[in-house]
Structures are given as C-alpha cells and as structure tokens.
Amino acid sequence: MTVSKAAEKSAEKPADTAKGRKDAAEVQGQGAGEALQLGELSEQLGYVLKRAQLKVFENFLRCMASLQLTPAQFSVLLLVEKNPGRNQTEIASTLGILRPNFVAMLDNLESRDLCARIRSTNDRRSHILVLTDKGKAVLARAKKLVATKHEARLNELLGQANREALIAMLAKVASEF
Amino acid sequence: MTVSKAAEKSAEKPADTAKGRKDAAEVQGQGAGEALQLGELSEQLGYVLKRAQLKVFENFLRCMASLQLTPAQFSVLLLVEKNPGRNQTEIASTLGILRPNFVAMLDNLESRDLCARIRSTNDRRSHILVLTDKGKAVLARAKKLVATKHEARLNELLGQANREALIAMLAKVASEF
DNA sequence: GATATTTGATATGGTCCATAACAATTATCA
C-alpha cells in the first residue's frame, strides 16, 4: 500500500484551508539559518539528565573500546567481584536487570571467559556467579581505564569537589526521587 | 532445536571439573539473604546517572499521566513553541532525534491535534512546524504540572540552590564531556 | 506427599535508535 498513515491523518488537519495558509504566512521566513533557542528546555531536569547520560555512556564506550565492555557489562563485573557467590537473580535485580534479560548478558560474559556460572550445592536451581581469573584481570584493566580516561575527564571538567557533589546528588535522586 | 546457546557454551566452561567444584565450595554460603554491596558502583558516574535518569523519567510520566505526554513529546512541544516556523529537520536535530524517527513522533502529535505540519512556501520540500491552539493549551497545562509536581519534588529533595547547581553541572557534562 | 514457589531459561512483543533507500524539490555548475 502506498497510502501512508500520515497521509490518512492529514485529511483531518487544516493545512490547506484558508486559515492554514494564513497561519503559514504568519510564520514563513522566521529565523532561517539561525540557531534554535532551547528556551526552558535547558532547565528541564529530564532533558539535561538524558543528554548528559548519553554523552557519558558514549565516552565510556570509547574509553573501553580496547576491552569491549559496555557500561552494563562493567557494572555486572564490578558487582560480581564485590559479591562473589551470589546467584543470577540477586545480581540482576540489584542492577535493575530483569532475569530473562540477564541470561543473554551472562551468556556473553561467560563465552568470553570473564565470569562463570557454577551450580550451587545448597540450591541446585540457582547458578552461583564468580569472576574467572581472566575476568578479574580484565576488570582490573577496566578500572584503570575508567579512572584515568573517564573519571579524570569529569574531574578536569568540574573539579574534584564538584564531581563528588554531582555524584552524591545523582545518587540521592536515583534513590529518593 | 532444544539445545540452547548457553548449553553449547557450557561445554567449554569448567563448572563440573574438580577445580570448578573446589571454586564453588570456596564460595558457597556467602552472605545468603544479606543485602549486596554496591561497592565502587555507587561512585560510577554512568551508573548513578542512568539510575537517576530512569527515576526522573518515571516520575515525569506519572506527573503527565493526565496529559499523556512523554518527556520526548514534551521537549518537542517546548521547542516548537519557542521556535515556530522551523522545519522537521531543524527541530529533530536540535533534540538529537534522527529525521526518520521523528516522523512517527509528529504523526502522533499531529493526530492528537497538538501541532501541525504546514508546507513551506519558500521551500516546498519542507514542513513548517507550529503548535495548534490545543497544543498551546496542553503545553501550558503541562508546564504547570512539571513545575508543581516534578521540579518541586527536586526542590524539596535538594533545595533550590543545589537543584540549580545540579542542572548546571549536567548541562556542562552534556555539552562538553 | 500434593501444591505452591523459586530459579534459570525461552519465546515474544514493544520501544527506541540507526542506516539505507526513495520521490519530490531545490541547489549547483558546466
């Protein structure tokens, strides 16, 4: 079919009525080529938060290019290292990852020999998670890259004190908003 | 096929070797039932940024439930109001939305009679964007909801000064990181 | 011991994001 949804909808909009053309005339030639005004957008918490998050993730991926670790994968490795012997449900839920979606993530990390699922002897339903030796080594290198290339960038942008204040406020928003 | 990818991969992991069982034994029974330690995760910029962003968007959606506006839709309305007479490419790129993905968004807003596409007389390829009267009214109500329910929540959580400092730092990160 | 719950897993659908391609229109320039 060649009739688009937009075309169907346009049947009920006043774009080609007399009023539509008048409105168009009022507006033609406004600020052609000039930069757009962000206006209240630049003070919207959600907007600036999302933009900042995208930039930070982008930078993180560049810093981690040699190790091929995403922010989510890095967080899993960090959490498993700090809490060895926990099962998938515990690690996933702590990170806000749903159990079904955590399976493929672990498949990936395990296939790269970064972590391992070990059948628990206490509860043979669950898989205990541990970092492999390679996983520990990769995580150590990842931490150094994050510290020297990623966090350092934030420090030189905001300064040490502001950087800590920013993270503290974000943590508060994340937990109490 | 019933053989999963995970099962294939598990052939090369040492879960059931002597070493595997020894590792498991070292780790069994650690902190069962206790809360997990976040460790360095709670100081990771990307982690806390993402969690905060999810919470803020969630709260935004609740505040806007009566108007059925997403953060992205709200940002489009704000930007079109501030910059009437711009075309789709200009509005979309300012918001970091790719032109193809902006089409469906506008189809939605236009079908709800919140904004209108008007064929430009200067360049008949492009569509000038304008808010409808209903769009202006809805946006006005949305702004009030955001101010009284959304931003106010942030104020009582951080205080006015910290709220402004947070947004300023996020803006800096978003633009210079 | 029958029933309910938990765990890891699969299947599946939705939303968002990114790229390629196309028709209509406009810009470029030989």
Place this chain on the structure above:
DNA sequence: TGATAATTGTTATGGACCATATCAAATATC
C-alpha cells in the same frame, strides 16, 4: 539552460534494550 548533486520528508528494516508470559527443574510449604 540543462544535467547533476544535495536536501527534505518518508518508508523500510534491523539492532539494542526492556517487559511479560510461560516452562522445566528444584525447592519450599502445608
């Protein structure tokens, strides 16, 4: 001028991420 390139809105499509329902195996509950 006319052929070619670039732009605009659009469609189609695929990937990444997120959410729900469902299942078998194992465990808990009664």
